[in-house]
Amino acid sequence: MNRQIARLALVGLGLVAALIVATTYWQTWATAGLADRQDNEIQRVAQFSIKRGLIRAADGTILATNRKRRVAGQTLYFRRYPQHGLFAHIVGYSTQSRSRSGLEGSENDYLTGSNANLHTVLDTTLDRIRGATIKGNDLWLTLRPGAQRVAMEQLAGKCGSVVALDARTGAVLAAASRPTFDPNLVEGNFEAINNIRASCSPSAPLLNRATDGLFVPGSIFKVVTSAAALDSGRYTIDSRFVDRGYCIEYGKQVKNYGDMSGPEVFGPVDFLQALEHSINAVFCEIGKTIGAGRVLGTSKQFGFYADPPLETPGNERAPSGLYDHGRLFYPDSPSTQVDPGRLAFGQERMLTTPLQMAMVAAAVANHGVVMKPYIVGRITGPGGGVVKRTHPEKYRRAMRTSTANDLTRMMEAVVAGGTGTAAQLPGIRVAGKTGTAETGGAGTLNTTWFIAFAPANAPRVAIAVVLQNQAGAGGTTAAPIARSVMQALLAGRSNP
C-alpha cells in the first residue's frame, strides 16, 4: 500500500501547494486590480489609516489637513478643509462615501505616500514594518491665497471663474470658480451641496469652471485670430480697413455689436483700432481672407484641441475648440465646414475654458511662448525634504515673437482707450481684451469675458475672467474683476 500512500501524499501536498500559488496570485498580481475596484471598501477605509499629506498654498496656508479619530481601536485620519469653499475645486475632496476629486484624487499617490519615488517607498515600507502610521507627502501649490480670496469675493453671487497665471512660468496663481461648495460637507451633508442655487442653471457647484467650464469666447477670441493674421504675413499692425458696420457672409450681413440705434460703424480704421474697438466686421473680413483652417491651426498652437496640462484629474479638465452636439468637433475640411467670419470673432460653435484663455493671454505676454500650466509647485516628504519639484516648461510656441509684441501694443490700446478701460491700474501698463458673447437671441443675457496681462512692458500676471448670464458687456462686468485680482497679485511685490 505504501506506493499508493506516497502518491496520495503528493496529491495532499499538491492541494495545499495550490493554495500557496493561489494566495500568491491574489496577494501580488491581482492586488492592484482589486484595489481599484469601486466596491473595495477595505481599500477605501485603509486609506484613512494613512496620515494624508497636507495641501498648502504658496505661502503655506493650509488648504487640506487631517482630523484624527479613533474608530474601533484604529486611528483614522479624516480630511478637514479649513478654507471651506475658497479652494474647493482645485483641492477637491477625499471622503469615504464619494471617493475623491481635484488634487486629492489626482495626487492621491503622493498624498498617501504610495508613489514610486524611491525615498517615499523606503519611508512607507519602514513605517509599515514598524507598524507606524504611514505619512503622505505634502503638496505645496502655486496658488496665492490673497489673490484667490479677491477673485472669489469678486465672483460672489455670480456664476463664473477667474484664472491667473504667471505668464513666465505657467504657475497658476489663482483659480476661482463660482458657485462653490464646502468640501467639508461632502461626507456628511451632500444634500446641502446639491441644493446650492445660483444665478445660472444648472448651478453645478461641483464643476470646476476654471478648467472644465466651456463658454462661448466671443471677442476675446479675436486675440487668436489676430495672432493668426499677423503670423500669416498678410496683415501688419498698420493694415487698413474700412468698416461699414457689417460684413457679407454667405450672401447675408453679419453686423457689428450695437444698441437700439443699430450697429456701430467705424469707417476707416487700422488693425490696432479694429482690436481696440473690437470691430466684428473687420475680423469677419480677416477670417474670410485667411480662412478657418489657419485660425484653427493657430488656436491649436495656443493649446486648443488638447487637454490643458494641469495636475488635476483628467475628467475635470476640458479641451477648448469647436464643439458639435456636445463633442469636440474636428472639421475635415475647415473651408467648407466652418464659418470663417464668425469663427474670427469667437462665435461659430467655439467653446473655451478660462484656463485656455488665460494661456492665450500668457502666450502674448511671454513673447509668443505658452508655458505649461502647473499648480503643484513642489511635493515634500514627511521629513520636509523635497520629493518632487516642478520646473517651468515650455509648452508650445503660439506665435512669432514679433506678432506677440504687436499684439501687446494692440491689447494695451484696448485698456488705454478701447473697450477695456475699466481694467486700468495706476502706474502699471495693462494689456487686455474684452469679450461679450450673446448666448441666445437678442435681449438675452451674455457670457462676458476679460483676458489681460500686466505689466505690459514686463509681464508677470496673465488672467482670464468669465461671467455667465450678465446684462452688461465684458468691459464693464469682467474687466473690473480682472483689475482687482491683478492688483492683488502685483501689489504683493512677491516676485518668485
Added chain:
Amino acid sequence: MSARNRELANLIVVGILTALGFASVYIARQEVVSTASLSYAGFFFALYLAAHLVARLAVPFADPYLLPMAGLLTGIGLTEIYRLEPSDAFRQGLWIVVALTAFSVTLYVLHRDYRRLESYKYLFGLTAIGLLVLPAAPGLGTSVNGARLWVHVGSLQFQPGELAKIMLIVFLAGYLREKREVLAQGRLKDFGPLLVIWGGAMLVLVETNDLGSALLYFGIFLAMLYVATGRLLYVGLGAGLFIAGAAGVYQLVGHVRDRITIWLHPWTDHAVYCSINGKMLPRQDCASYQLVKSLYSVAHGNWFGTGLGKGTFETTSGHQLIPYLNTDFIYSALAQELGLVGVAALLLVYMLFVARGMKIAMLAEDGFSKLLAVGLTFAFALQTFIIVGGILRIIPLTGITLPFVSYGGSSVVANFVLLAGLLLVSNRASAERA
C-alpha cells in the same frame, strides 16, 4: 533527544510564538484590549503542557511534531479570533480545553490497542450516517447561509459533520481493510458498497445543500479506496460519478447553482436580480458579497500584511465588512494581517502536517492503521483545500472550518481527536520498531 523531549522543545517555541502574537495584538489594539490578553498565552501554554504530559504517558514513541504543529495552528487561530472578537476567543479557549480533554481521553482509552475499533466499524459507520442526517431533523437542524450543517440543542449548537467525518474514516479503514482484496479483483457485485457511498454523498449534498461537504466525504472515500485497492480506475469512475451526480444536483438545487455562478462570475458590471432583498444589484453587492469582500481582504495583505491587529475589517462607522470572519473566512483575515509571507508559512505548516501524517501511514505495520492514518491525514488536507480554495476562488466557496484555526467548538474537538488518532498510529509503529 527522545521524541517527547523534542515535542516539549517544539511546544516551548510555539508558546513563545503565541505570546508574541498576543503581545502584538495587544500593542496594536491597546484601547479595545486589556493586559489580561497576555495571560491567554500563559493559559494556552499550560494547556499544551498538560496535553504533552498525557502524550508522554500514553504515546511515548509518537511523532513529536504533530502536537506542536497543532498547537501552533490553534495559537495562530486563537490570536486572530482574539483580535477580531475578544469574547469569541474566550469561548474558543474553553473549547480548546474540551478538545484537549477529548484528545487525552482518546489517547488514554485507546493507547493499549486502538485496533479494537475495527470490530466496531459498522457501529461507527451507522453513527456517522446518523450524525450526517441530524441537521435535516426538524426542530434540530438550522440552515446557516443556505446550507444545513448545524444542529441546535438548546443554546448549544454544533456541526455534527465534523465528528461524522472521523467516524466515517474509522468505518472505511475497517471496511476497506477487510474487503480490499475482493474489491481489487473488480467483480461487478463488489461495486455495490461504492454505489451506496456515492448515493450517500449525493444525499448529503442534496440535504445539506453543500457541495463542499459532499466533496470532502467523497474525496476521503476515494482516497482511501485507492490506497486500499491500488486501482486508479475506481478513482476515475468514482470521480466521474461524482461529477455526474453534482451536475444533476446543479440542475435541481438552486442553492448549488448559485454557488457555481458566484464562483465563475463574482463581479458583474450590470445589475442582476438579488434574491436576498429582491432588488436589482451588481452581483458583488449581493450574492457574491462575501467572496468578493474576502478577496479584497486577501489582496489588501500584499507581501507583508498590515500586521496583527492592524487589518481593516470594518468600515469607518464600525460596520463589519466580511461576515463569518472568524469561522469560514478566518483565512482572509490572516491573509490581510500576515500577508503572503505569513500565510504561505501557515500553509507550509499544513503541508508539514500532511507530510508527517502520510509518513505515519507509511510506517504503520497493518492495513487498518495505514488506512486510518491515510484517511485522517487526507481529510485534513482536503478540508483545508476546500475552505481555502473556496476563498481563493479555486473551487466554489463552501462554509467549512479551517482545521485548528477557525473559531468553532465541534471543529476544534474533531481535529484534536483526529490528531489523537494519528499519534496512536504513530506510537504503535514506532514502538514496534524500537
